[in-house]
Amino acid sequence: MNTPALRITLVSETFPPEINGVANTLGRLSDGLRQRGHWVEIVRPRQAGEGPASDDPALLLCRGWALPGYPGLQWGEVSMHKLLRRWSRQRPDVLYIATEGPLGLSALRAARRLGIAVVSGFHTNFPQYSGQYGLGLLARLLTHYLRWFHRRTAATLVPSASQRLELERRGFERLALMARGVDACLFNPARRNQVLREAWGLGADDIAVLHVGRLAAEKNLTLMRPCLDALQKTYPQQRLRLVIVGDGPQRASLQQHLPDAVFCGALRGEVLAEHYASGDLFLFPSLTETFGNVVLEAMASGLAVVAYDEAAAAQHIRHGHSGALAMPGDQAAFIDAACWLLEESETLRRVRLNARQHASRQGWPAIVEQFEAHLSNAYHAMPGVGEAAGTTLAIKPGSSVPRG
Numbered sequence: 001m002n003t004p005a006l007r008i009t010l011v012s013e014t015f016p017p018e019i020n021g022v023a024n025t026l027g028r029l030s031d032g033l034r035q036r037g038h039w040v041e042i043v044r045p046r047q048a049g050e051g052p053a054s055d056d057p058a059l060l061l062c063r064g065w066a067l068p069g070y071p072g073l074q075w076g077e078v079s080m081h082k083l084l085r086r087w088s089r090q091r092p093d094v095l096y097i098a099t100e101g102p103l104g105l106s107a108l109r110a111a112r113r114l115g116i117a118v119v120s121g122f123h124t125n126f127p128q129y130s131g132q133y134g135l136g137l138l139a140r141l142l143t144h145y146l147r148w149f150h151r152r153t154a155a156t157l158v159p160s161a162s163q164r165l166e167l168e169r170r171g172f173e174r175l176a177l178m179a180r181g182v183d184a185c186l187f188n189p190a191r192r193n194q195v196l197r198e199a200w201g202l203g204a205d206d207i208a209v210l211h212v213g214r215l216a217a218e219k220n221l222t223l224m225r226p227c228l229d230a231l232q233k234t235y236p237q238q239r240l241r242l243v244i245v246g247d248g249p250q251r252a253s254l255q256q257h258l259p260d261a262v263f264c265g266a267l268r269g270e271v272l273a274e275h276y277a278s279g280d281l282f283l284f285p286s287l288t289e290t291f292g293n294v295v296l297e298a299m300a301s302g303l304a305v306v307a308y309d310e311a312a313a314a315q316h317i318r319h320g321h322s323g324a325l326a327m328p329g330d331q332a333a334f335i336d337a338a339c340w341l342l343e344e345s346e347t348l349r350r351v352r353l354n355a356r357q358h359a360s361r362q363g364w365p366a367i368v369e370q371f372e373a374h375l376s377n378a379y380h381a382m383p384g385v386g387e388a389a390g391t392t393l394a395i396k397p398g399s400s401v402p403r404g
Contacts, residue, residue: 003376008033009041011107012098013064013076016365018047020214021293022123023041025180026098032368041092043083043107045076060086062103076103081083082108089193092116094379096371098123108152117378120153121178122146122167123290150396154378157371159291160311178371179315181364182296185245186270189302189356191277200262200278206239207342210279210303212272212294213286215248223331224286225257235342245275278366279350281341284313287328299323300359304351316362322354 002225007380014020016027033040041057045064064074083106097104104120111118150156157178158164164175176396194204202208209228213219228242242261244254255263267275282298284307295312298305305323307313308330311312317323322336379385 003372005037005039006093006375006379007039007041008375009043009087009092009095009107010098011095011104013045013074013101014099014195015042015044015047015101017268019268021291021305021346022098024293025123026180028364029096029368029371032364033372036368036372038372041090043076043078043103045074045103057090060353075101078103078106080106080113083107084113087111087114087116094119094375096375097153100146105149108149112152115382117375117382118153119155119157119374119378120150120357121157122150122163123159128355142240143170150174154381155374157374160315162191162310162314163290176374178374179362179367180291180296180312181367182293182300182359182362184300184360186273187276187297187300187359188273189277189352191270191274191301193239193278196278200241202239202241206241207281208279209240209242209281209283210276210298211242212245212276213281213284214296215244215246215250215254217250218286218288219248219250220285220287221250222252223334224254224261224283226331227283227285227335227338228258230339231342234339238342243275243279245272273301276303280352281305281338283338283399284308285334296359296362299355300362302352302356304333304341304348304355305308306341308334316358318354318358320351322351322358324351344355 010026010030012022012026014023016023030040030042039058041060043060043062046061050061062076062077062078066074087110088201091114095107095111096119097107098121100120108118121151123372147170154171155174155176158167158174159178159180161177164177167175184301197208200208209231211224215221224242228240231240242258242259245264245267247266251263254261257306265277276298279301280303282303282305284292284295284305286309289311292312295305295307296316299316299322305313305317307317307323307325308328309325313323313325317325319325324341326333341351
């Protein structure tokens with residue numbers, strides 16, 4: 001490891017074993033940093049079944065409050081003075097704040113008071129989410145707060161070029177691109193399981209139409225019904241089955257509107273990977289993603305992905321080559337793209353092969369190295385640190401490479 005070992009604190013309202021994209025990313029990053037020799041402290045809310053305290057010196061648990069209308073997720077709350085006391089005794093070199101709620105705000109204030117470098121991440125598109133939960137009037141205030149929050153950090157890491165452009169338009173500054181990776185050994189077509197497909201009522205030549213994700217309003221899942229209807233109408237001779245992996249507030253409603261679909265609940269690890277690999281076509285109609293980790297997981301599993309042309313899909317799918325894209329919000333184009341993939345069996349086979357080949361090159365080690373560089377840049381840019389080390393590393397927005 002070329003970068004000297006750092007004391008790094010990750011602050012997040014969600015963390016494994018919770019199942020969502022932010023938790024998955026933070027878990028991968030923390031494991032990768034430790035493997036590269038860094039000391040990593042986690043500050044997060046207590047999860048279900050955890051006690052009030054932890055004996056682990058690298059873990060600080062705080063109180064959590066459930067998010068209204070979003071069961072399973074929570075805000076964290078900890079006093080700034082508690083963090084000041086802890087970090088005065090056990091000072092981190094740099095903080096990474098992944099979530100901007102009360103926990104993240106307390107961590108930001110404490111770090112600024114102590115002169116600790118802070119890097120933030122833009123993981124969740126809360127201004128767009130707010131409209132889905134009847135909070136449209138608060139979207140402008142929320143954007144103002146988020147802009148204020150991220151301007152007080154050395155850099156804000158965003159996962160896709162489209163997200164960076166959107167935030168630049170809203171007046172955010174010091175944005176740097178840091179993509180996401182995928183474990184191509186875990187998510188692998190070799191895990192395809194015909195016994196599982198038979199449990200779904202499908203033979204070897206039938207089509208499993210898969211969706212993986214949180215079943216919530218912001219995921220635009222109302223498009224699943226008309227898309228499935230169009231596929232069945234266009235290919236009446238083809239047996240199709242919609243398989244939905246995930247849980248969330250819209251599950252009961254979706255089960256009512258999609259009575260023939262298989263609902264598998266939330267899965268993780270090898271069981272999740274087996275479900276991916278046993279699918280054929282992957283529908284991802286969300287319009288609110290900062291990235292969308294499931295797109296890369298589906299591609300690595302050898303599925304043909306249909307998605308809107310933004311976030312991870314725009315970054316990783318070449319339309320007609322490794323998947324099919326539609327202009328954001330164009331439902332007819334999304335449905336047409338899904339139908340096109342099933343037009344010829346050779347088209348589907350070729351797209352699935354290309355998707356696997358592309359995703360297998362998007363490993364986490366390179367992403368962890370980028371992340372390490374951003375944290376190191378922020379630490380060495382603090383007054384007195386770069387001079388003491390004999391060099392100054394400056395943060396260059398959009399770059400993941402330290403520059404001496």
